[in-house]
Amino acid sequence: xxxxxxxxxxxxxxxxxxxxxxxxxxxxxxxxxxxxxxxxxxxxxxxxxxxxxxxxxxxxxxxxxxxxxxxxxxxxxxxxxxxxxxxxxxxxxxxxxxxxxxxxxxxxxxxxxxxxxxxxxxxxxxxxxxxxxxxxxxxxxxxxxxxxxxxxxxxxxxxxxxxxxxxxxxxxxxxxxxxxxxxxxxxxxxxxxxxxxxxxxxxxxxxxxxxxxxxxxxxxxxxxxxxxxxxxxxxxxxxxxxxxxxxxxxxxxxxxxxxxxxxxxxxxxxxxxxxxxxxxxxxxxxxxxxxxxxxxxxxxxxxxxxxxxxxxxxxxxxxxxxxxxxxxxxxxxxxxxxxxxxxxxxxxxxxxxxxxxxxxxxxxxxxxxxxxxxxxxxxxxxxxxxxxxxxxxxxxxxxxxxxxxxxxxxxxxxxxxxxxxxxxxxxxxxxxxxxxxxxxxxxxxxxxxxxxxxxxxxxxxxxxxxxxxxxxxxxxxxxxxxxxxxxxxxxxxxxxxxxxxxxxxxxxxxxxxxxxxxxxxxxxxxxxxxxxxxxxxxxxxxxxxxxxxxxxxxxxxxxxxxxxxxxxxxxxxxxxxxxxxxxxxxx
Amino acid sequence: xxxxxxxxxxxxxxxxxxxxxxxxxxxxxxxxxxxxxxxxxxxxxxxxxxxxxxxxxxxxxxxxxxxxxxxxxxxxxxxxxxxxxxxxxxxxxxxxxxxxxxxxxxxxxxxxxxxxxxxxxxxxxxxxxxxxxxxxxxxxxxxxxxxxxxxxxxxxxxxxxxxxxxxxxxxxxxxxxxxxxxxxxxxxxxxxxxxxxxxxxxxxxxxxxxxxxxxxxxxxxxxxxxxxxxxxxxxxxxxxxxxxxxxxxxxxxxxxxxxxxxxxxxxxxxxxxxxxxxxxxxxxxxxxxxxxxxxxxxxxxxxxxxxxxxxxxxxxxxxxxxxxxxxxxxxxxxxxxxxxxx
Numbered sequence: 001x002x003x004x005x006x007x008x009x010x011x012x013x014x015x016x017x018x019x020x021x022x023x024x025x026x027x028x029x030x031x032x033x034x035x036x037x038x039x040x041x042x043x044x045x046x047x048x049x050x051x052x053x054x055x056x057x058x059x060x061x062x063x064x065x066x067x068x069x070x071x072x073x074x075x076x077x078x079x080x081x082x083x084x085x086x087x088x089x090x091x092x093x094x095x096x097x098x099x100x101x102x103x104x105x106x107x108x109x110x111x112x113x114x115x116x117x118x119x120x121x122x123x124x125x126x127x128x129x130x131x132x133x134x135x136x137x138x139x140x141x142x143x144x145x146x147x148x149x150x151x152x153x154x155x156x157x158x159x160x161x162x163x164x165x166x167x168x169x170x171x172x173x174x175x176x177x178x179x180x181x182x183x184x185x186x187x188x189x190x191x192x193x194x195x196x197x198x199x200x201x202x203x204x205x206x207x208x209x210x211x212x213x214x215x216x217x218x219x220x221x222x223x224x225x226x227x228x229x230x231x232x233x234x235x236x237x238x239x240x241x242x243x244x245x246x247x248x249x250x251x252x253x254x255x256x257x258x259x260x261x262x263x264x265x266x267x268x269x270x271x272x273x274x275x276x277x278x279x280x281x282x283x284x285x286x287x288x289x290x291x292x293x294x295x296x297x298x299x300x301x302x303x304x305x306x307x308x309x310x311x312x313x314x315x316x317x318x319x320x321x322x323x324x325x326x327x328x329x330x331x332x333x334x335x336x337x338x339x340x341x342x343x344x345x346x347x348x349x350x351x352x353x354x355x356x357x358x359x360x361x362x363x364x365x366x367x368x369x370x371x372x373x374x375x376x377x378x379x380x381x382x383x384x385x386x387x388x389x390x391x392x393x394x395x396x397x398x399x400x401x402x403x404x405x406x407x408x409x410x411x412x413x414x415x416x417x418x419x420x421x422x423x424x425x426x427x428x429x430x431x432x433x434x435x436x437x438x439x440x441x442x443x444x445x446x447x448x449x450x451x452x453x454x455x456x457x458x459x460x461x462x463x464x465x466x467x468x469x470x471x472x473x474x475x476x477x478x479x480x481x482x483x484x485x486x487x488x489x490x491x492x493x494x495x496x497x498x499x500x501x502x503x504x505x506x507x508x509x510x511x512x513x514x515x516x517x518x519x520x521x522x523x524x525x526x527x528x529x530x531x532x533x534x535x536x537x538x539x540x541x542x543x544x545x546x547x548x549x550x551x552x553x554x555x556x557x558x559x560x561x562x563x564x565x566x567x568x569x570x571x572x573x574x575x576x577x578x579x580x581x582x583x584x585x586x587x
Numbered sequence: 588x589x590x591x592x593x594x595x596x597x598x599x600x601x602x603x604x605x606x607x608x609x610x611x612x613x614x615x616x617x618x619x620x621x622x623x624x625x626x627x628x629x630x631x632x633x634x635x636x637x638x639x640x641x642x643x644x645x646x647x648x649x650x651x652x653x654x655x656x657x658x659x660x661x662x663x664x665x666x667x668x669x670x671x672x673x674x675x676x677x678x679x680x681x682x683x684x685x686x687x688x689x690x691x692x693x694x695x696x697x698x699x700x701x702x703x704x705x706x707x708x709x710x711x712x713x714x715x716x717x718x719x720x721x722x723x724x725x726x727x728x729x730x731x732x733x734x735x736x737x738x739x740x741x742x743x744x745x746x747x748x749x750x751x752x753x754x755x756x757x758x759x760x761x762x763x764x765x766x767x768x769x770x771x772x773x774x775x776x777x778x779x780x781x782x783x784x785x786x787x788x789x790x791x792x793x794x795x796x797x798x799x800x801x802x803x804x805x806x807x808x809x810x811x812x813x814x815x816x817x818x819x820x821x822x823x824x825x826x827x828x829x830x831x832x833x834x835x836x837x838x839x840x841x842x843x844x845x846x847x848x849x850x851x852x853x854x855x856x857x858x859x860x861x862x863x864x865x866x867x868x869x870x871x872x873x874x875x876x877x878x879x880x881x882x883x884x885x886x887x888x889x890x891x892x893x894x895x896x897x898x899x900x901x902x903x904x905x906x907x908x909x910x911x912x913x914x915x916x917x918x919x920x921x922x923x924x925x926x927x928x929x
Contacts, residue, residue: 147809251927251928351808351830352808549820
């Protein structure tokens, strides 16, 4: 504190700040311009596609004859209705499950004295690294009604019950357990930053711990819960891999699998796919609007200028119960599918006659790993992926910070439009957005096409809503009084951001950049159109293995991918912890 | 007389001997072409085929021409076409050679391709070509595959796949609207095996898959026990020791000749030509048949896949006009018959 105030005092004597009146509109204009390039321009291409039969690049804009044909076709198609209903059921059910798990988890980790919390917190993020396609494949291996490993084990134990993950309930469970970390990320940081005095007051007034949780704690972090559930719902809506692997065998279509079919058929029906995508966007727009209506006019600032430490509830003997709960979740979501992947990656073939055949060691070898690393594209794709991930995280993180700050902490005119533009890309499925970026950016002068930058820019645009939303919750919780204090001390806007906002929002910034990195590494849909032979990425290669019908190599390569992400994330955690300790010492 | 014969033989031999190296050269192209291709040193290859299979092809090509680096871009069929169209329109088409299974879609793009014919052009079946610029570098064929650990009474003909003993989702099928390859199979089933073949088979209860690869994997795992599959998808698995086998049925083998061409904008036109020549040569085709499980569109195949008896097995190539015309109405009927929601 002392060091900061000395600096702040010195700043009083600093000369002339830039004229704010001119700076603000310029800044907003710059952001809007950037968002137009990243979001509006590709989206216009998409609308163009949905409203015509032509490809804007191939046929030129002159061939644009607008018609509502595709929209009407899509609206009238009973299969679209069914896919729409299925998508709502699967994602709605999945979101409810994700909220229950994510919230319970964040409470256990942040607010209780459950043993080994750090380990639980780290391990529970693992599902985020798993590409949806891999998750789908892993749960197919585990839960297929005919050959699933779980059923093989049940048979061996003479238990009559059989799992069937090729079903709607299978989809809901897999969605729920894999997207719980989204809810967890939002709610955990909100819980960490919450002033415990409110809860203490509740308990002093005689409320039980249980009542306090439901009447004080959860309502206070409502924006985080809502933001997390909204994000997980919308992300689930856009997922292809899980319903492709688990829904297809039972003939359950959702909107994404339907869109994939439209783009994969020969001839591909991109214009119809664009129309379906615009429907998806409408659904998301309504959800985002509803969320903003619910939250508007309320203050959720719980991080104020007072020092506090998140309170940890002493659970007594019950802490072993919460520990058991956490372990069960980790076992289901991490150990079981990883085990399935390991078995698939090391087993020559996945034909497992009975439970004993699982332990026939002659069937296991490194053959799939060898052939993956024999492929010269493997190392190239790993290297490219790391570069694109880093580019995306840095550029996207900086942009999201700029947008998040402008939207949440200033009153400049035009910030609502910025917010809206930054939220738009959330609902567009990757495959369709990929072709929109291709249409939009291939014609640009300069050599953007064919470089890693075009991939990174597409990822920045595509994941901007996720990053901005993740950051916004951090911003919403930093009380305005802290910034005001800095201004009173004579700090300029940039100085305040640098010395007050950035350090306080740092966990959020690091988390969003990490999230961006992970999402960029996993992203397939938009990569498929923008990669070239020199810029191939891991997700594209993974699809090659999957489409080649080789579960062994798919599993081996996804284990490699997971391992790389885990090492990198461990490294960033270590880095940020180190930095946090460093700053704590300085403070 | 005798002397004359001897002279003739001598001349013939001399001609023959002189022609030998020339023939070896001509099989893949002239000396000049090879030199020019090696000078270019690289080419870019767009393919809709399986990445791993095509990598094997590139590796084998590099055994003969190690100085030419082949970079590959692989995407699923429909997506690859969209990309080619868009890149070409923007003047940024990256491909020197394109390899695609859908002849109809490639025919629409024929303007993007340059005139080309391999040295052994006359050896190819005319019905495998849709344009003089596009050549079947790859030809695939449909086989009946089954899991050897689970099927006691293996099917021997296409008609066997309508037998009640295989009911209750024992049989897996790739859905007809999946692409050109499955449409070829469905067309064969209806035109050759009978108007009611689909209905009879659908009544058994069929497990449906979006594409061949996951179905071949499901067969090996035992999710389904019998499945019509493109032979190359299951062949490599059989060779590696998977509990599976595949047969070519006597009623006919529907084949899918690809349409491959060299783009007009090729940056390495000579390397592209040499690569195409090699893939279409006897050597290239024989490699794809014996090592990858492909078929060939050569009139006289240089090799046969395992279990292929040329006296019994008949190749079936769809009539291209009907292939285009019947596609939409028949696929709609297929969807209805099999209860597949599109």
